[in-house]
Amino acid sequence: MAKQERAVRTRKALIESAAELFSRDGFELVSLSAISSRAGVSNGALHFHFPSKAALAAAVRDAAAQRFGRIVSAERPPPQLGGSLQALVDTSHALLRGLGHDVILRAGFDLADGAGGAGRGEDLYQRWHAWVEVAVARSAREGLLSDVAPRDLVATVVGATVGFAALGGHDVRWLSSSTLTRFWSLLLPRIASAPALRGLVAGGRRAEAS
């Protein structure tokens, strides 16, 4: 293995190990040596890549932000009945699925709780909130919404998805797609215009990339 390739792998293993331990024990309690030992690398290698725990947390946050970005941009249904509203449903499913299986994404949301030197840029909660706002505004422009107030819909979708994610930390069933499908089954007949409703799938349509 070339030296550079090995360095990339080591860096990746350290970020994964840090995410796992931050997520399990909390940023403050995790030691650098626990991170390096879990990644199977020396303390020296860790310090070569990351000067501090805060630097590792920043790397976890960046990796999580990239994954989040892939999730919200991956799902692009072709223009049709349901358009941006179906995209909102699909993306919420992809996000909760991601939080269920991707420890880096999960740690990225946890680190948004102020641990590890937050305050650098938007956190993932804010990005999710902003993304939902745009999706709802688009759905309104596309004539997919009934007479609901867009702000009410944004608050409800952000609240419920963040709640399912938080509850998933206690009991993974909250992250299952059936929970989110219940939510959308309840909501869609209220929020979708009559013609849009016929084309909507509460369980989401999986994109290739997720």
Place this chain on the structure above:
Amino acid sequence: MAKQERAVRTRKALIESAAELFSRDGFELVSLSAISSRAGVSNGALHFHFPSKAALAAAVRDAAAQRFGRIVSAERPPPQLGGSLQALVDTSHALLRGLGHDVILRAGFDLADGAGGAGRGEDLYQRWHAWVEVAVARSAREGLLSDVAPRDLVATVVGATVGFAALGGHDVRWLSSSTLTRFWSLLLPRIASAPALRGLVAGGRRAEAS
């Protein structure tokens, strides 16, 4: 002040101080001496009341459970249009209001995250979930619900309220009554039967006791 009264006060101050610090810094990071010093009592007094930090966490959890119990039993609208469904709306408002101003209640929910020796009995999330289930079942029996599936409604209400609480840790506006009113304004026309809907108040009706 009688000796016994002083002891009760000291115990209360220690629980309040512990709740404040657990909530701000997390259970693991808080030291017993920080708790006693914030409460304005000696380490000896702390140890007289609580043999360990876990014992303090248990006391915080018990105090939070009592407050939670008062919230869910306080709001009893007289039988009328809206009955148990209005009670659900009112109680969700009282809970979020409580989480906004009552650090012991907040710490009780935080400690449910597994810190400080969880696993002793139900946590507050589970109690809230169970309470919502009962309220929804009652609403169904009272003929207040439209044709929605009760389980969908339970998942949505628990998810959204827990989400607003979690988001409130980042930005207190999520705990404001206007956020929850948005949620209920969106939901009620979908979930309430036509006659019930006329009597329902999305903003909640405040009970004397809250």
